[in-house]
Ligand SMILES: *[C@@H]1O[C@H](CO)[C@@H](O)[C@H](O)[C@H]1NC(C)=O
Ligand SMILES: *[C@@H]1O[C@H](CO)[C@@H](O)[C@H](O)[C@H]1NC(C)=O
């Protein structure tokens with residue numbers, strides 16, 4: 396009774412494994428544009444794809460970031476300064492890419508640039524705090540995507556968006572989770588539209604990883620600033636003890652982050668080089684075993700497992 400079922404499951408598993416193990420030929424002919432290559436996932440991905448022979452066009456926010464990356468990569472890799480919140484900067488980057496790739500088109504766009512601060516309980520934040528994050532993580536990503544799509548359609552290429560498990564289960568205050576939820580929603584609509592053009596769209600959902608973005612000191616600094624600029628009434632209601640407990644919880648959470656950034660960049664590379672890329676990749680055991688399953692659970696259970704800060 397159970398044996399046929401197990402055999403069927405094993406066959407499905409083998410088929411999936413085989414299907415996803417197929418890698419494209421000629422990846423060395425292909426151009427990939429990556430945003431946010433100064434540090435973290437973008438930086439690692441740029442070096443990894445460069446090592447595997449792809450033609451990497453790496454966008455950095457700062458000159459220093461670009462110079463450091465160049466030193467560590469082959470002469471194939473080209474860098475460009477890009478501020479995703481600045482439409483002029485995005486347009487001129489798109490033109491730069493267009494001149495390089497010309498008729499061949501752009502094979503891959505990796506929307507990786509992002510910020511995570513200020514993140515604090517919602518009531519300690521202002522509209523501007525939300526806007527700053529949304530400008531980079533969501534509107535910047537949309538602007539880059541819209542400007543690059545003609546080049547991607549030309550190559551029947553791939554778009555890879557970096558979201559987060561926060562886009563599924565919002566357990567932090569501030570604009571970060573909102574922005575990642577927006578990325579998921581934008582990706583879903585784009586994927587359906589782009590299927591018509593043979594363009595594939597994938598979302599990467601990393602769990603907790605330790606990058607410069609999630610640097611503890613930097614994070615706490617923003618929490619402190621948000622707390623200090625909160626109205627007196629708010630500070631009185633929450634109380635100093637709450638603030639200190641919150642900082643401890645943040646520190647504890649960030650100490651648990653994984654340093655295995657390659658788990659994320661391997662998913663990105665698969666999305667760019669596999670014959671059949673997946674629609675969603677979850678990276679890290681916390682994402683796979685806790686947050687993704689939790690996102691399908693009833694709100695009552697989510698609230699029980701993720702108490703307020
Ligand atoms: C790979 O590149 C070679 C030489 O550039 C070409 O002859 C071949 O058709 C390409 N294969 C594919 C699958 O595009
Ligand atoms: C990016 O562009 C925005 C809008 O033009 C500007 O306010 C911001 O200071 C720029 N950031 C950097 C790091 O240049």
Ligand SMILES: *[C@@H]1O[C@H](CO)[C@@H](O)[C@H](O)[C@H]1NC(C)=O
Nearest residue numbers: 554556578581582585596597
């Ligand atoms: C990536 O995100 C942007 C903006 O949210 C969206 O327009 C695009 O469709 C997404 N692409 C993929 C492949 O998810």
